[in-house]
Amino acid sequence: MPAPLSSAPLDILQEVFGYTAFRGHQAAIVQQVIDGGDALVLMPTGGGKSLCYQIPAIARHRAGLGVAVVVSPLIALMQDQVGALEEAGVHAAFLNSSLDLEGVQHVERELLSGRLVTLYAAPERITHPRFLAMLDSLQERGKLSLFAIDEAHCVSQWGHDFREEYLQLGLLAERYPGVPRIALTATADEHTRADIVERLALHTAQTFISSFDRPNIRYTIVEKDNARAQLLRWLQDEHAGEAGIVYCQSRRKVEETAEWLQDQGIAALPYHAGLDAEVRRRHQDRFLREDALVMVATVAFGMGIDKPDVRFVAHLDLPKNIEGYYQETGRAGRDGEPAQAWMAYGLADVVNQRRMIDESTAEDEFKRLQRGKLDALLALCESLDCRRVRLLQYFGEERPEGWRCMNCDNCLEQPARWDATEAARMALSCIYRCHQHSGFGFGSGHLIDVLRGQSTEKTRQRGHEQLSTWGIGRDLSEAQWRGVIRQLIALGHVLSEGEYNTLALGESARAVLRGEVKIELREPKAPTPRGRRSRSGAGSSRSTAAPVLATLDAEGQARFAALKAWRAEVAREHNLPAYIVFTDATLRQMAEQAPTSLTELGQVSGVGAKKLEAYGRQILRVLDEQPQ
Incomplete structure (x- = not known):
């Protein structure tokens, strides 16, 4: 008995x-x-x-x-x-x-x-x-x-x-x-x-x-400069042949991005709530069972995804808040191996998110809280210090002053800073003068043209070339001015209003105009020439190349490959995702230790009694067949 x-x-x-x-x-x-x-x-x-x-x-x-x-x-x-x-x-x-x-x-x-x-x-x-x-x-x-x-x-x-x-x-x-x-x-x-x-x-x-820190995830946030091309460079440079998720805000963008990635030779599938339920089920099933598939999705995809070997999560649009960002990026690297969270972020993201909050039918108190949450996310995006410190602070976790994680873009490559206080005052003055002259507001593109003295049909028609702010910002690039306006909107000094996202002064703009508030920004990076890869455009140097194989010698890698092939057969027979049979981390330990008995195999992390009984002898046979 x-x-x-x-x-x-x-x-x-x-x-x-x-x-x-x-x-x-x-x-x-x-x-x-x-x-x-x-x-x-x-x-x-x-x-x-x-x-x-x-x-x-x-x-x-x-x-x-x-x-x-x-x-x-x-x-x-x-x-x-x-x-x-x-x-x-x-x-x-x-x-x-x-x-x-x-x-x-x-x-x-x-x-x-x-x-x-x-x-x-x-x-x-x-x-x-x-x-x-x-x-x-x-x-x-x-x-x-x-x-x-x-x-x-x-x-x-x-x-x-x-x-x-x-x-x-x-x-x-x-x-x-x-x-x-x-x-x-x-x-x-x-x-x-x-x-x-x-x-x-x-x-x-x-x-x-528990601590909210996920030290195996590298956080990178880049300024948008043709985000789709930036994403492609990053995937090709750092995540070729790996599974990951790309989040987009709209269903249309999901489908267009998935199709475009397929055209670039990357296995990608779309997922959003507007797809037929059977299509969603089939796409999710493929993502869970295949090794190198990219899922392009709205936030309808992800909750409860247990796939442990998702090597990256990318955002082509700004999430609504830090909770959403943290939840979504947390789907990468569940196995504890190195993974990356990458986001491209620009002025339009700030404007769109603020407009969605302002135009919602929610109660004022709810809107106020949502604005506060968005502000915290924008502060993370614009930060010049450690991203992880900002992220953890949001959840009430403090790190010692000066602490750096050394696994985010700001820690790995300190961003160049510049004092944008005077530039901010110029931008606010330009918004005020244009509105005062014409009686209504203008979008960021027109205001940047006025600041840089770029003559266009619109600046001539509106008579804005006669304003005192015409050309006062010639010394700054268009990218720098986009950064200034983006930060001013993020801080609430500038408001984006109406259907056409025209800009107006916020209540706090007066303090900036009086020079009472210092504005410090990161120096924008020069646009990357199309078709040319750049570390600055795509993210930091590759850290996730075959993470599971990093500690294995040639014989160990051969054993690992043989174990994965065996696991794939078992998963197909049982109609299960492969990681439910055994995770990559467990297979790696088997490949490293090369156990020769059931007792030794039973000491491997992730091998319980039932699995040892069901698969033990098969695994030992696979290992024995590999060259020592």
């Missing part, structure tokens, strides 16, 4: 998941939930949030306490999590619209029988009367072990991804007061955290906040 399975968290971590130690707050979170307490968990993407509820679910099930119910917003995430748990020997299932009636009935029978360890379901399914009746039945028999609410920021209207269906989840506290609940998210500022606590009734929950 086999020995009873242990309910100790560390034993489960090693036996099921193949890891020997918890990271950060994981051990404390797991114990809190196992002991029946509630928890609010803020942990960065790739930090191991799933283990914080999966291990308590296993432990409480082994203790006879029944099934854990996980609230998840996306079908793809449910399917991947369930596939990974089943591979690890944990009985799990999901309920969503991808199942037919027979499939739903089978899962419900497994749920009510008590055999399931974990069930994943969407929030609207959780709060449906029929499903609540099943939960009531389980609760009456003491077979409802815990609730895990993933992507908990979706409950907050202050957050970056509010979902109305999450608002009903507060009923879980009322209806099942004795069942522990754990809410998890990767991004939440103070407003969002307070909203999560209030709406999910987590007033007595213990809060665990």
Whole structure:
């Protein structure tokens, strides 16, 4: 008769998941939930949030306490999590619209029988009367072990991804007061955290906040100078043959960019909410299963994407706020290997984002908060110091004064600075004079022409060549003036108004005109000649070339290639993404150590008991066939 399975968290971590130690707050979170307490968990993407509820679910099930119910917003995430748990020997299932009636009935029978360890379901399914009746039945028999609410920021209207269906989840506290609940998210500022606590009734929950730092991600933000060409150079120079995501603001831009990348020989697919559901499913499935695919997408794509080997995330348009930026860039490098976050940013981005806030139908208080969040993102873009320090400060994490991460563009190549105070005063004076002369405002392009003394049909028709500000900025380039105006808009000294984005003075412009505010900017880089590659245009020197192979010798690389080929066959047979079978990091360790016995193989990180039993002998055979 086999020995009873242990309910100790560390034993489960090693036996099921193949890891020997918890990271950060994981051990404390797991114990809190196992002991029946509630928890609010803020942990960065790739930090191991799933283990914080999966291990308590296993432990409480082994203790006879029944099934854990996980609230998840996306079908793809449910399917991947369930596939990974089943591979690890944990009985799990999901309920969503991808199942037919027979499939739903089978899962419900497994749920009510008590055999399931974990069930994943969407929030609207959780709060449906029929499903609540099943939960009531389980609760009456003491077979409802815990609730895990993933992507908990979706409950907050202050957050970056509010979902109305999450608002009903507060009923879980009322209806099942004795069942522990754990809410998890990767991004939440103070407003969002307070909203999560209030709406999910987590007033007595213990809060665990992990560091938001992702040191393996390199942050780079460049000024737009034909952003599409900049992106192509960067992809060709630094990420050829690697998987990544390119975010665009509009559906049209997504489709045009994906098609253009395909024309340049890069495997790319579009993804946005306007595509047919089956097309979206097929594209996402390909991205999860293929090694070198680029997904061009709106923010409709990404939440819950567990693919660990995404090597880059690029933004061709400015996100709405730092939470969105952090969440999206965090989809790179979940495996801990080097990854990059790259963004091209320009004057039009600032104008468009401010206009969307101003023209929305939201309440004034909401608009005020959104403007504040946009200002924080603009400050990150315009910063001359360490990007990571700015990013972490937003989430309340401080670093010592003068600390530098040495893994962002500003740390790796200190930007040249210039005192733009006098230039800012010139620009503000020009905006005022043009408006005073004509009785209405003008866009940035016209104002730059006036400042530089560039005679055009429009400057002649408007009589602006007679203004006192005509040509006072001849000494500055067009790029420098774009930078000045962009910064003035970012700081609120200049407002962008109306359908045509005409510029007007903000309330704080007076202080700048009086010389009471110093404006310091980065020196813009010279435009890169078309068709010519440049480190300054594309980003910093390549840091992500085949990161998994970096520590392997020639024999190790051969073993790694053979293991990947074997893994691909297994993944196809099981209809799973390859990383669910084993991650690249686990394969690399196998290739490095070249174990020759099941005992040695069982010591490799990520090899649990079920996988060792299922695949151990196959892996040893693959390794034995490689030259030593």
